[in-house]
Amino acid sequence: MRLERSIPAEALDAIRAPLLAAGAAPTDAPVLQPLGLLLDLAGEAMRSRLFVVSGDGGEEAALRPDFTVAVARQHFSGGAASGRYRYEGKAFRVAPRGSDRAEEFLQIGIEAFEAGDPVAADAEMAALAWAASAAGGRGDLSLVLGDVSLFAAFVDSLDLAAPLAARLKRAFAKPRQLKAELDGSSERGLAADEEKSRIAALLAGLPEAEASAVLQELWSLAGIEPVGGRRPAEIARRLVEKAETAKAGRLDADQAAKVRAFLAVSDRPEAALDAIASLAGPNDAALKAAVAGWRARLSGMAAQGVPLERATLAAAFGRAFGYYDGYLFEVRSAALSDERPIAAGGRYDGLPGRLGVSTINTGAVGFMVRPARAYAGGGE
Numbered sequence: 001m002r003l004e005r006s007i008p009a010e011a012l013d014a015i016r017a018p019l020l021a022a023g024a025a026p027t028d029a030p031v032l033q034p035l036g037l038l039l040d041l042a043g044e045a046m047r048s049r050l051f052v053v054s055g056d057g058g059e060e061a062a063l064r065p066d067f068t069v070a071v072a073r074q075h076f077s078g079g080a081a082s083g084r085y086r087y088e089g090k091a092f093r094v095a096p097r098g099s100d101r102a103e104e105f106l107q108i109g110i111e112a113f114e115a116g117d118p119v120a121a122d123a124e125m126a127a128l129a130w131a132a133s134a135a136g137g138r139g140d141l142s143l144v145l146g147d148v149s150l151f152a153a154f155v156d157s158l159d160l161a162a163p164l165a166a167r168l169k170r171a172f173a174k175p176r177q178l179k180a181e182l183d184g185s186s187e188r189g190l191a192a193d194e195e196k197s198r199i200a201a202l203l204a205g206l207p208e209a210e211a212s213a214v215l216q217e218l219w220s221l222a223g224i225e226p227v228g229g230r231r232p233a234e235i236a237r238r239l240v241e242k243a244e245t246a247k248a249g250r251l252d253a254d255q256a257a258k259v260r261a262f263l264a265v266s267d268r269p270e271a272a273l274d275a276i277a278s279l280a281g282p283n284d285a286a287l288k289a290a291v292a293g294w295r296a297r298l299s300g301m302a303a304q305g306v307p308l309e310r311a312t313l314a315a316a317f318g319r320a321f322g323y324y325d326g327y328l329f330e331v332r333s334a335a336l337s338d339e340r341p342i343a344a345g346g347r348y349d350g351l352p353g354r355l356g357v358s359t360i361n362t363g364a365v366g367f368m369v370r371p372a373r374a375y376a377g378g379g380e
């Protein structure tokens with residue numbers, strides 16, 4: 001495994017200092033994490049970057065690719081409602097083919113599970129990440145901001161048929177599917193496949209019980225019976241859903257142009273918010289609220305020392321982790337490629353639910369810094 005360069009102790013102290021002042025309890029987390037869970041929560045791009053470990057018989061594991069899931073699991077298994085943790089340790093990712101990136105690297109970071117004002121906590125995390133990054137001494141930093149929930153609010157504003165809106169939201173983090181939706185006429189798109197199901201179209205008009213009886217009759221006529229697969233009622237339900245989705249149609253040219261314009265928004269944050277607001281469709285209450293939240297978040301960041309003239313808000317910005325569901329960001333250096341952020345973080349309020357925690361109602365937000373990248377004297 002490729003190691004990264006180590007940096008002088010004083011540089012590490014300076015980068016760590018802002019995190020020490022954030023009132024977080026120091027913690028460590030297991031290096032080995034359950035593979036299935038990580039695969040579920042990793043975005044498409046992160047899946048191929050997990051180091052998989054198999055022991056003797058036990059559950060398959062992976063080396064932690066970051067601390068977020070590991071720290072969250074630990075926190076929620078303790079049963080406490082809120083907590084704020086600071087960590088410092090190695091994380092592990094397989095380098096993309098042909099790259100010389102370190103595969104074993106130091107991350108320091110904070111994860112906060114708190115029910116208080118989320119916008120204020122978001123601003124605080126970005127400000128801490130910026131301060132820690134800047135302490136590494138690079139003078140060429142910039143901040144990229146995004147929000148995976150803005151796209152959903154924007155789609156809702158357009159008042160599309162519910163299945164079409166749902167399909168579009170699912171496509172946000174999947175460039176090929178998104179392109180198929182936007183191109184409309186694509187033969188390869190998911191929508192095209194869905195429209196081709198004749199059996200789905202036939203069953204769509206029937207109540208679920210009847211649809212499932214039709215399927216069973218079909219099987220008995222053919223003398224077959226599905227083995228160990230889905231039950232007839234479930235298959236019927238899926239087919240009906242499929243048919244309804246296909247019936248929902250596609251974006252018309254006007255709507256597709258609007259979605260494209262939204263995804264192309266990338267500007268200084270306030271200007272980007274103005275552009276987003278101007279693209280909103282008629283059902284814009286949620287989008288307006290999200291934009292107002294963003295204005296508050298930005299003033300919180302500015303008040304805590306984030307130079308917004310170095311920031312860009314990009315509507316299409318996403319990260320390789322599948323757990324984000326709100327705002328997210330990366331601190332980058334002009335000297336390093338965009339694939340090598342110095343710091344990154346965001347909100348993931350839905351993660352506790354995906355970990356099976358339903359009784360504790362809390363927000364979740366955090367960030368990490370990579371000291372070896374932040375340090376001006378080294379590079380990764």
Ligand SMILES: N[C@@H](Cc1c[nH]c[nH+]1)C(=O)O
Pocket residue numbers: 065066067068109110111344345346347365366367368
């Ligand atoms: N774990 C993320 C950063 C993060 C922490 N908390 C939320 N996001 C990463 O490694 O990029």
